[in-house]
Amino acid sequence: MNRTPFVIFGVFLTIAFSLSGLVLIPNWQFQEHQPVVTAPDGSQYPVPYFGMALQGRDVYVDQGCLYCHTQQVRAKGYGGDIRRNWGNRRTVARDYMYEYPILLGTMRTGPDLANIGARQPSRDWHYLHLYNPQITSAGSVMPRFQYLFRTIKAGELAPSGAIALPPAFLAEGTHIVPTARGEQLVEYLRAQNRTFPLPEAKQ
Amino acid sequence: MMSLPEGPNESKLQQISRIRIDDSSRVPVSLWFASSVFWLLMGSVAALISSVKMHNPDFLGNIEWLTFGRIRPVHLDIVFFGWSSMAAVGCLLWLQARLCHVRLPWPLLLSGLAMVWNVGVCVGVMAVLAGHGSSIEYLEFPAYCAPFFAIPALGVLAANVKMYVTKESQHTYVSQWYLLAATVWLPILYVTAMGCTYFGLVQGVSQAITNWWFGHNALGLWVTPIAVATAYYLIPKVTGKPVHSYHLSLLGFWSLAIFYNWAGTHHLTGGPLPAWTITVGVVGSMMMFIPVITVAINHHMTMRGVFHMLKTSPTLRFTVFGSVMYTVASFQGSLEALRSHQEITHFTQYTIGHAHLGLYGFFSMIMFGAMYYIFPRITNNEWSSARLIKVHFWGSSIGVLAYGIGLCWAGWWQGVMMNDPAIPFLDTVAYIRPYLIMRSVSGTGMTIAHIAFAISVWRILSRHHFVMSGPTLFTTTRPAWREFVNEQEKREQAELEAQS
Ligand code: HEM
Ligand code: HEM
Numbered sequence: 001m002n003r004t005p006f007v008i009f010g011v012f013l014t015i016a017f018s019l020s021g022l023v024l025i026p027n028w029q030f031q032e033h034q035p036v037v038t039a040p041d042g043s044q045y046p047v048p049y050f051g052m053a054l055q056g057r058d059v060y061v062d063q064g065c066l067y068c069h070t071q072q073v074r075a076k077g078y079g080g081d082i083r084r085n086w087g088n089r090r091t092v093a094r095d096y097m098y099e100y101p102i103l104l105g106t107m108r109t110g111p112d113l114a115n116i117g118a119r120q121p122s123r124d125w126h127y128l129h130l131y132n133p134q135i136t137s138a139g140s141v142m143p144r145f146q147y148l149f150r151t152i153k154a155g156e157l158a159p160s161g162a163i164a165l166p167p168a169f170l171a172e173g174t175h176i177v178p179t180a181r182g183e184q185l186v187e188y189l190r191a192q193n194r195t196f197p198l199p200e201a202k203q
Numbered sequence: 204m205m206s207l208p209e210g211p212n213e214s215k216l217q218q219i220s221r222i223r224i225d226d227s228s229r230v231p232v233s234l235w236f237a238s239s240v241f242w243l244l245m246g247s248v249a250a251l252i253s254s255v256k257m258h259n260p261d262f263l264g265n266i267e268w269l270t271f272g273r274i275r276p277v278h279l280d281i282v283f284f285g286w287s288s289m290a291a292v293g294c295l296l297w298l299q300a301r302l303c304h305v306r307l308p309w310p311l312l313l314s315g316l317a318m319v320w321n322v323g324v325c326v327g328v329m330a331v332l333a334g335h336g337s338s339i340e341y342l343e344f345p346a347y348c349a350p351f352f353a354i355p356a357l358g359v360l361a362a363n364v365k366m367y368v369t370k371e372s373q374h375t376y377v378s379q380w381y382l383l384a385a386t387v388w389l390p391i392l393y394v395t396a397m398g399c400t401y402f403g404l405v406q407g408v409s410q411a412i413t414n415w416w417f418g419h420n421a422l423g424l425w426v427t428p429i430a431v432a433t434a435y436y437l438i439p440k441v442t443g444k445p446v447h448s449y450h451l452s453l454l455g456f457w458s459l460a461i462f463y464n465w466a467g468t469h470h471l472t473g474g475p476l477p478a479w480t481i482t483v484g485v486v487g488s489m490m491m492f493i494p495v496i497t498v499a500i501n502h503h504m505t506m507r508g509v510f511h512m513l514k515t516s517p518t519l520r521f522t523v524f525g526s527v528m529y530t531v532a533s534f535q536g537s538l539e540a541l542r543s544h545q546e547i548t549h550f551t552q553y554t555i556g557h558a559h560l561g562l563y564g565f566f567s568m569i570m571f572g573a574m575y576y577i578f579p580r581i582t583n584n585e586w587s588s589a590r591l592i593k594v595h596f597w598g599s600s601i602g603v604l605a606y607g608i609g610l611c612w613a614g615w616w617q618g619v620m621m622n623d624p625a626i627p628f629l630d631t632v633a634y635i636r637p638y639l640i641m642r643s644v645s646g647t648g649m650t651i652a653h654i655a656f657a658i659s660v661w662r663i664l665s666r667h668h669f670v671m672s673g674p675t676l677f678t679t680t681r682p683a684w685r686e687f688v689n690e691q692e693k694r695e696q697a698e699l700e701a702q703s
Contacts, residue, residue: 003375004367004368007380007383008383008387010460011383011387011460012387014460014464015387015388015391015392015420015424015464017464018420018464018465018467019395019416021465022412022416022467022468022480023395023399023405023409026408026412026476026480027409029477030406030407030408031406061338062336062338063270063334064271064272064276064338066272066338067338068271068272070550072473078542078546079473079546079549079622084628092475093407093475094407095475096407096408096475097407098407100403100410101337101338101400102407102408102410102411103338104408104475106549107550107551108550109257109632133260137629138629139632140629141260141632141636141639142260143256143261143264143270143271144260144261144265145270146264146265147265147267
C-alpha cells in the first residue's frame, strides 16, 4: 500500500488545526472588541495613533526598540511589573485593538514602555535620554540616538527647539536640536498610555 | 572514481548506484551548503557586533544602520534564513535522494533556487539595515522578499515529493517522514504568516500569536525535523548499527507533528491574551516530552557500545553532541514553558541562552556533522586537515556551552531581580553586564571555529588540492596543507625538469 498521500495529508492537517486554533479562532473572537466610551462628550479608549505619534511608530519600528523593550504589563501578582510601577493594571487584548503592527516585545534589556507616556510625560527628559542615555540613566546600555538630532554651530541664534543639555555634554558654542524623526519618536513614546481602567482588566 | 564501499555488505552494484546518486547532487547540494557557510560567517560578524554593543553601547556608536535594533535582527535573520535554512535544504536534498535510491531531480533548477534564496537574504538584510525591517521577530524582511523564499521552498517541496513517489527503495526510513513533513510545513507556515502579517488579515493581539505561531513552528517544524532526520540517518550509518526501535520512531514523529504545532503561545506568557491560548501552549510544550524522549532513547540506544567511535569520527562527534543537546534544550524548553518559570525568565537573557543551546548546540552542530559526512561524498575529496576540524569542534562546543549555560544562569537571576521592585532596574543591567562580556568572549571562540570550518570547506571545494588517502578522522595526521602543496609543487617541478 502506498501511504504517501496519507502521510502528506496528515502532516497538512496538523498545521491546519493549529492555524485555526491559535490564529483564526482568537482573531475572530477579538473582532468583537469595541472601544469603550470614556466621557459624556463621547471620547473613547483606545484611540488609534494619529499625527506625529503615528509617524513616530515607524521610527520605533525602524530603530528596532522592540528588541530591548516590551509594551505589555503582566497581571498583579505575576512578576514585578505593577509593583515596579510600569502600569496600574495589566494590559489586555482590547488595549491593542488598533495596533498595527503590534509591538509587544519579548525582551526586557530595558524597562517596559507600555505606559512610558504616563510615567514620563516630559519631552525634555526624552530628548536628553535619546541623545545620550548616560545623562538621565547612568550605567544604561541603551545606545545613543544622536542621528535623530542636528548640531547647530555657534554664531547662529539659539534655535527654539534646542534641548537643554548639561554643559559637560555640549561642545562649546553649539546647540542640539531634534530632527523631525526625533520629535515624532518622542510623541509616540508620550502616547504610550494604557492606564485607562478597562472593565476586563480589573485584577 | 575514488570511493570506498560504505559498510561491509555493499555490493559493487549498490556502490555504483550510490556514487551516481551522490554525483547527481554534487552541484545543488554544494551550492546550498557553501552559501550556508558564507551566511554563517556573516551571521557571526553580526552576532559579535550585537553582542559587544550590549555591554559597550558606544561601540560603532553613531552609525545608524548598525544600531543594535537593526544589527540584532540582521543576526537572527542571517542565521535563520541564511545559515540554518540553507544548510537544512542541502541536507534534506542529499538525504532524500540517498534514502529513496534515486538521483536528485532537476539539479540545475535546484541550484538556481539556491541563488534565488541567496538574493532574498541579501535584499532582506540590506532592507533591515536601511531601516525597512518590520520589527516582527523572524519575519523582519519586508514583504517584497517573500517570493525569494516562498518559490524555492515550493521547488524544494516538489523535488522532495518527486523523489519520494518515484523511490526505488522498498521500505520507508523514519528520516524520510521528517524530511517530507518539514518541506510541507515550511511553505504553508511562511506564506500564511507573511500573508496574515503584511496584508492585515489579522488584527490586534492576533498578530502577536501569528508571529509566534510562525516563529515557534519555523524552529520546531522546519529546522528541528531536518536535524532529527539527519541524526537518525548519520548515527546508524557511521556506527554501522541499526536504529534501536522502529515503533518508537513512529511515535516520535507523529507526536512531534501534533504537539509542536500548538506550543507557539508559550512565547507570549503573561501577555495580553486570553488565558486559554497560553494554556494550550503550555500543554503543547509538556506533551513535547513524548517525541523528545523517544528520539533520545532511539539515538542513545543506537550509540550504546560504540561510544569509543566519538574519539575518531568528526561526523559522529558533532552529531552526537547535537543529538544530546536536542534532549537538553527540549527538556529545558518544556520546563521553561511553565507559567511559574516564565514569570522569572520570559523577558531575560535566559531565553537567549536557551535559543542558542537549541539552534546552535542542537541544530547547527548536527548540520556541521552532516557536512563533514556529505562534502567528501559529493566532491570525491577529503578534508584537508584534522587540526582544523578539531579547532572547529572545540571552539563550537565549548563556546556554545559557555554561552548557553552562562546566560541561562545569569538570566535566571536577572529575572529574579527584575521581579523584586526593591532593586532598581539599572542594577539588573549592571548585574548582567559581566555575563554579556563573557558572551562576547565565547562568541569569539565560536566565530574562530566557523572560520576554521569555512577554510576546510573552501579547500574541499576548490580543486587546488586533492586528499585521497582515506577519510580524515580526528586521529589522522597529515602533513600541514602548505607543506603538502609545497611538496607536490616540488615533485611536479622535478618531473618537469626530468622531462626537459
Ligand atoms: C520541547 C521542546 C521545546 C520547548 C517546549 C521549548 C520552549 C521554549 C520556550 C518556553 C521559550 C521561551 C520563549 C520566551 O520566553 O520568549 C523558547 C524559546 C526559544 N526556543 Fe525553545 N523549546 C523547545 C525546544 C527548542 C529547540 C529544539 C530549539 C532549536 C531548534 C529551540 C529554539 C528556541 C529559540 C531560538 C527560542 C527563542 C525565540 C525568540 O525569542 O526569538 N527550542 N523555547
Ligand atoms: C557566533 C556566535 C554568536 C553570538 C556571539 C551570538 C550572539 C547573539 C546576540 C547578542 C543576540 C541578541 C540577544 C539579545 O537580543 O539580547 C542573539 C540572538 C539570537 N541568536 Fe545568536 N549568536 C551567535 C551565533 C548564533 C547562531 C549560529 C545561531 C543560529 C544557528 C544563533 C541564533 C540566534 C537566535 C535565534 C537569536 C534570537 C534569540 C531570541 O530572540 O530569543 N546565534 N545572538
